[in-house]
Every structure is written in C-alpha cells, then in structure tokens.
Amino acid sequence: MAIADDTHRSITTDRAPSWHERIPAAWWVLGAILLFMPVVANDFILFQVFGWTFILGMIALSLMFLAGYGGMVSLIQMSVAAMAGYMVAIFGTSGIAEISMNLPWWFYLPLAVLIATIFGTLVGALAVRTEGIYTIMITLAIASAFFYFTRQNYGIFNGYTGFNLVVPPQLFGVDWRQPVPFYYLTLGCAVLAYLAVQYVSRSPFGLALQGVRDNPRRMGALGFNVVAHRIAAYAFASVIAAAGGILLVWQNAQIAPGTAGIGAVIDILVIAVIGGIGKPIGAFIGALIYVLLSTFAPDLLMSLGLSGERFNLIIGLGFLALVFWSPDGVLGMWDRYQARRLKRADPLIGGDAP
Amino acid sequence: MNVAAISSHADRIGSVSSGNALELRGVTKLFGALAAISDITLTVRSGERRAVLGSNGAGKTTLFNCVTGDFFPTSGTIRLFGEDVTHFPAYERIRRGLRRTYQISLLFGGLTVSDNVYLACRGVSRGRFSLLRTRRTDPLRRRVEELVDAVNLTTASDMLVSELSYGQQRQLEIALALAGAPRLILFDEPAAGLSPTERSELISILTSLPGHIGYVIIEHDMDVALRVAESVTMMHNGRVFKEGTPQEIEDDPEVQALYLGHGGD
Numbered sequence: 001m002a003i004a005d006d007t008h009r010s011i012t013t014d015r016a017p018s019w020h021e022r023i024p025a026a027w028w029v030l031g032a033i034l035l036f037m038p039v040v041a042n043d044f045i046l047f048q049v050f051g052w053t054f055i056l057g058m059i060a061l062s063l064m065f066l067a068g069y070g071g072m073v074s075l076i077q078m079s080v081a082a083m084a085g086y087m088v089a090i091f092g093t094s095g096i097a098e099i100s101m102n103l104p105w106w107f108y109l110p111l112a113v114l115i116a117t118i119f120g121t122l123v124g125a126l127a128v129r130t131e132g133i134y135t136i137m138i139t140l141a142i143a144s145a146f147f148y149f150t151r152q153n154y155g156i157f158n159g160y161t162g163f164n165l166v167v168p169p170q171l172f173g174v175d176w177r178q179p180v181p182f183y184y185l186t187l188g189c190a191v192l193a194y195l196a197v198q199y200v201s202r203s204p205f206g207l208a209l210q211g212v213r214d215n216p217r218r219m220g221a222l223g224f225n226v227v228a229h230r231i232a233a234y235a236f237a238s239v240i241a242a243a244g245g246i247l248l249v250w251q252n253a254q255i256a257p258g259t260a261g262i263g264a265v266i267d268i269l270v271i272a273v274i275g276g277i278g279k280p281i282g283a284f285i286g287a288l289i290y291v292l293l294s295t296f297a298p299d300l301l302m303s304l305g306l307s308g309e310r311f312n313l314i315i316g317l318g319f320l321a322l323v324f325w326s327p328d329g330v331l332g333m334w335d336r337y338q339a340r341r342l343k344r345a346d347p348l349i350g351g352d353a354p
Numbered sequence: 355m356n357v358a359a360i361s362s363h364a365d366r367i368g369s370v371s372s373g374n375a376l377e378l379r380g381v382t383k384l385f386g387a388l389a390a391i392s393d394i395t396l397t398v399r400s401g402e403r404r405a406v407l408g409s410n411g412a413g414k415t416t417l418f419n420c421v422t423g424d425f426f427p428t429s430g431t432i433r434l435f436g437e438d439v440t441h442f443p444a445y446e447r448i449r450r451g452l453r454r455t456y457q458i459s460l461l462f463g464g465l466t467v468s469d470n471v472y473l474a475c476r477g478v479s480r481g482r483f484s485l486l487r488t489r490r491t492d493p494l495r496r497r498v499e500e501l502v503d504a505v506n507l508t509t510a511s512d513m514l515v516s517e518l519s520y521g522q523q524r525q526l527e528i529a530l531a532l533a534g535a536p537r538l539i540l541f542d543e544p545a546a547g548l549s550p551t552e553r554s555e556l557i558s559i560l561t562s563l564p565g566h567i568g569y570v571i572i573e574h575d576m577d578v579a580l581r582v583a584e585s586v587t588m589m590h591n592g593r594v595f596k597e598g599t600p601q602e603i604e605d606d607p608e609v610q611a612l613y614l615g616h617g618g619d
Binding site: 229232236 | 444445449453462464473483487488
C-alpha cells in the first residue's frame with residue numbers, strides 16, 4: 001500500500017526526533033547533488049535533461065496523487081498541463097500578437113493555474129462517477145477531444161500552429177530561460193510539489209482519499225462524501241499539473257496541440273508506472289528514466305546501425321519488461337531488493353545463519 | 355476492558371434523547387422480482403438494544419443496508435431520530451449519529467489501526483477536507499487513542515490493519531462504529547468467527563456501552579444475541595415474523611420450530 005512506509009512510527013524513542021533528524025541521510029546527499037549540479041553539469045544536461053525531468057515529473061506526480069492515493073487513473077493530467085500552458089500564451093506574451101493579451105505575469109500566472117484547475121476539476125467531476133478502466137476511457141476521450149479542439153480552433157488556440165515565443169517573464173533581472181536559472185526554477189517547483197503531495201498525504205484530506213481508494217463504501221459509512229472527496233483530489237492534482245504545464249511551455253518556448261497529443265498523454269502514464277505509482281518520488285524517477293531514454297536512446301540506436309527514430313521502441317520494450325517483472329515500477333524493485341537484503345542479514349532466517 | 359474511555363467520551367454527548375431512534379414504515383426492497391425485504395415496519399426506541407434474528411436469506415443485512423443508505427428502499431419510509439432520511443445518502447445518515455459494522459470487515463488495510471479510527475472520528479467532525487496535518491496534541495487524536503484503548507488494541511495502534519488477526523479486525527470494526535457521537539449502531543454479526551474469549555470480550559464491550567447508545571445487532575449466535583439485547587425481532591423470508599423480549603422469543607414454539615429446528619417441548 002502506498003503509505004505503508006510512512007505510517008510505521010517508532011514508539012520506543014525517548015523523545016520525538018526533530019525534523020532534520022527524521023530525514024534519511026540519502027535525502028541529504030540527493031539534495032546536495034541536485035543543489036550543486038550546475039557546478040559539474042553542462043547547459044544541455046541542466047536544461048534539457050533535468051529541466052524536462054522535473055517538469056514531466058510534476059505532471060506525472062499529479063497522476064501519482066490521483067492514482068496512488070485516490071485509486072483513480074486519470075489520463076487528463078497532460079491536457080490540464082497544456083491548458084495552463086495555453087492560458088499563459090493567450091493571456092501573456094507570445095509570437096501570435098493578434099491573440100496574446102500581454103497581461104502582466106502576476107495576473108496571467110494565477111489565472112492560468114485557476115482555469116486549468118477548473119478544467120481538471122470539471123473533468124474529474126465527470127470521471128469520478130466511473131471506476132477502473134472506465135475512468136481511463138473517459139479521461140482519454142476528453143484528452144483526445146481537447147487535442148482535436150485545440151487543433152481545429154483558431155480563434156483562441158491558434159489551431160495547428162499553436163503559439164511560439166512564449167518565455168518566462170524577466171524577474172529580479174534574471175532571464176529564467178537560461179539553463180542555470182531554469183534548472184533552479186524547475187527544481188524549486190518540483191521540490192515544492194513533492195513536499196506538498198507528501199504533506200497532504202498525511203493530512204485529513206489525504207488520509208481520507210486513501211480511505212476512499214481502499215474502500216469507498218466504508219468511507220460513506222464513516223460520514224465522508226466520497227464523490228466530493230474524489231473531485232477535490234482532481235482539483236489538487238490539477239494545480240500541480242498546471243504548474244508543470246506552465247514550466248513546460250516556458251521550456252519549449254512554444255505550445256501546440258501536439259503538447260497534449262495522445263502520445264504525450266500516454267507518456268505521463270508510462271512515466272508514473274515506470275517510476276512506481278505508490279510513492280511521490282516514483283514520478284520523478286520515472287521521468288528521469290523517460291527523459292534519459294528519449295534523449296540518449298537515438299544515439300545508442302544509431303551507434304548500433306539502427307534508425308534513431310526508433311527510440312520509442314526502447315522505451316516500449318523497457319516498459320514491457322518492467323510491468324512484467326515489477327508491476328510496481330522501479331521503486332517496487334528497490335523495495336524488494338531491500339527486503340531481500342534485510343532477510344539475508346537476519347541471523348535467524350538469513351543466508352548467513354549457521 | 356477499558357470501557358471508561360467510551361463512557362467518558364459519551365458523557366460529552368449530552369443527555370439521553372427521548373423518542374424513537376429508528377422508525378421503519380412499510381419498507382420493501384426489490385432486487386428485480388425478488389423481494390429481499392417486504393413491508394417491514396419496525397420501531398427502535400432511543401437507547402434500546404435490539405437483536406434481529408433469522409436464518410440466512412431472511413433479509414437482515416438488506417434491512418441494515420436500507421437503514422444506512424447503502425441501498426435505497428423500493429418503497430416505504432425510514433425515519434432516524436424523527437427525521438425522514440429515506441432518500442439521504444449514507445454520509446448524511448452517519449452525521450446524524452447512525453453507525454454500523456459490517457459482516458465482512460471493511461477496513462482500510464493500507465492504513466494503521468490509529469489512522470483507521472482517526473478517519474472514523476474525522477468523518478463525523480469538521481475539517482474532512484483540511485490540507486493541514488492534525489497535530490499529535492489535537493483533541494481528535496486523543497479521542498482516537500481512547501477508542502483504540504477501549505477495544506483493547508493499544509499495542510497494535512501503529513500496526514497496519516492488514517497485519518492484524520481476524521479477531522483484532524473485528525474489534526477495530528467496533529472502534530470505528532464508536533467514533534464521534536454514535537446514537538444508534540447497527541452491528542452486523544460482530545461475533546462471527548471469534549474465539550470464545552473474544553466473544554466474551556465482545557459481550558462485555560456491548561453491555562458496557564453508555565445507556566444512551568442504542569443498537570440493533572444481527573447475530574446468529576443465540577447466546578450472544580440474547581445476552582446483549584433487551585428486545586428481539588425475528589425475521590423470516592424478508593418479513594418481520596415475531597417481536598418480543600429475549601425470553602418470549604426463546605420460549606415461542608413457532609420460533610423454536612423455525613429457528614432451532616425442533617418443537618417447543
């Protein structure tokens with residue numbers, strides 16, 4: 001279960017450990033590596049690999065929140081992200097001067113998040129009346145409707161071409177699209193989103209959502225309005241997806257219907273499943289694997305004399321192998337490895353036993 | 355048995371309310387052409403402890419499902435503490451003081467014992483949508499501890515529910531039903547599958563509940579049912595067949611013929 005690790009608490013300690021003592025050493029190391037990454041990594045790695053990883057990780061995190069904690073596999077998250085991206089282009093500045101309104105950033109950013117959240121919540125309100133495969137189908141249907149709508153609508157979404165020259169505002173004299181500032185911007189947003197999901201998972205709302213996942217009927221019998229809770233989960237997830245969408249449009253400096261095409265919608269699901277849908281960090285692990293494969297697999301294929309276009313084949317084969325051997329993703333493999341290691345070290349039942 | 359915790363909690367609820375806790379008038383539930391329950395008329399007074407007996411398929415659990423709102427009745431009315439709740443969703447009825455346990459434990463296996471009880475307490479209090487974590491010092495957390503103690507699960511408080519024994523899961527079911535301010539609890543076969551020791555613990559939990567908490571208990575074990583109830587409703591083929599005190603029901607020749615499988619000699 002998703003929060004099994006978080007819920008075990010030690011009852012034998014004399015005093016409650018302070019917050020920094022509760023964070024495992026591995027997290028401190030990871031934090032230091034990420035913080036000092038610009039010292040060693042080049043611009044391509046910072047902007048293209050890590051920037052993209054954090055962005056896709058945030059969008060996959062919004063799916064992880066719904067699927068891992070709420071039991072709702074939603075394929076609308078990429079469309080919600082794209083909706084926020086489109087709103088930034090429409091209300092802010094872009095190369096399409098006849099549509100973009102050139103509003104100030106402090107106005108269009110919250111507005112973009114708000115509109116995307118309303119969109120995601122409305123889709124959620126439709127989707128929560130279904131379960132399992134039907135939730136996937138209804139969200140996929142709306143996602144493809146959104147794709148075709150943006151492609152055919154020229155008045156607002158500028159149809160097939162979409163918007164170009166959508167860049168972040170120059171704040172505090174920093175060009176946020178330069179690799180190092182963009183790296184820290186996406187890292188900061190990803191860490192915030194991760195901490196928010198981690199914190200909310202133990203809040204009354206998050207715990208109740210996990211209750212709804214495990215047993216909706218029982219939650220009703222405990223006084224919870226299950227439908228309202230599920231819709232609220234879509235709203236929360238939409239905020240994270242919207243933030244990811246804004247960063248995505250800034251990274252690409254453009255947005256077009258293909259940003260939320262069917263392939264991109266499915267990729268978010270693939271990312272979340274590869275990483276492991278049970279824990280928030282899984283979304284970022286999945287995103288890193290996806291980004292590394294899609295960035296470097298073409299070179300690998302070409303070195304083997306194959307067409308670089310076939311990088312999706314590697315991702316697909318990797319995905320198949322993973323769901324076959326570890327349906328709970330890379331995190332599941334790690335958990336099993338740890339369990340085996342502990343078992344081997346156990347003097348009673350382990351391999352070292354006399 | 356730490357029933358003091360429940361009692362002290364119950365003291366906060368206020369005085370014993372008068373009137374009827376539950377009134378069913380002509381309640382029928384059809385599944386296609388099959389009438390699971392038919393024209394049930396039943397009144398449970400506030401604070402009354404009632405057992406519902408009957409063979410398998412008599413309609414006992416369907417009756418519970420109609421009262422809690424898991425199913426809506428095909429016809430008839432259900433009043434809870436004087437209010438017509440026939441068309442209310444389950445959570446609205448729970449917020450009015452109704453609770454239930456399930457025949458097969460419906461618990462949250464991925465959460466700890468205390469988180470399960472916490473959800474039950476939160477479900478009937480404010481802040482269900484709060485994004486802020488509950489502090490350890492919050493009164494709600496203390497109430498959770500009281501309830502966990504009350505059903506003897508103190509040592510298992512931080513264990514995942516999926517790791518509990520069957521008997522412990524049944525005890526946890528009862529803790530969930532006692533959360534908040536229950537006024538009427540529906541127990542659906544709480545003693546099923548329990549060992550004799552666990553059974554006597556269950557009886558002692560039920561008999562020491564504060565006086566204002568009424569309950570209706572479905573129980574196949576006549577010994578348990580007759581020890582914890584002050585009145586009995588016998589059901590047969592989806593209808594109310596007999597009502598009376600435990601002694602009257604036990605002595606009734608028709609009941610003996612039907613339920614115990616022999617005449618009243």
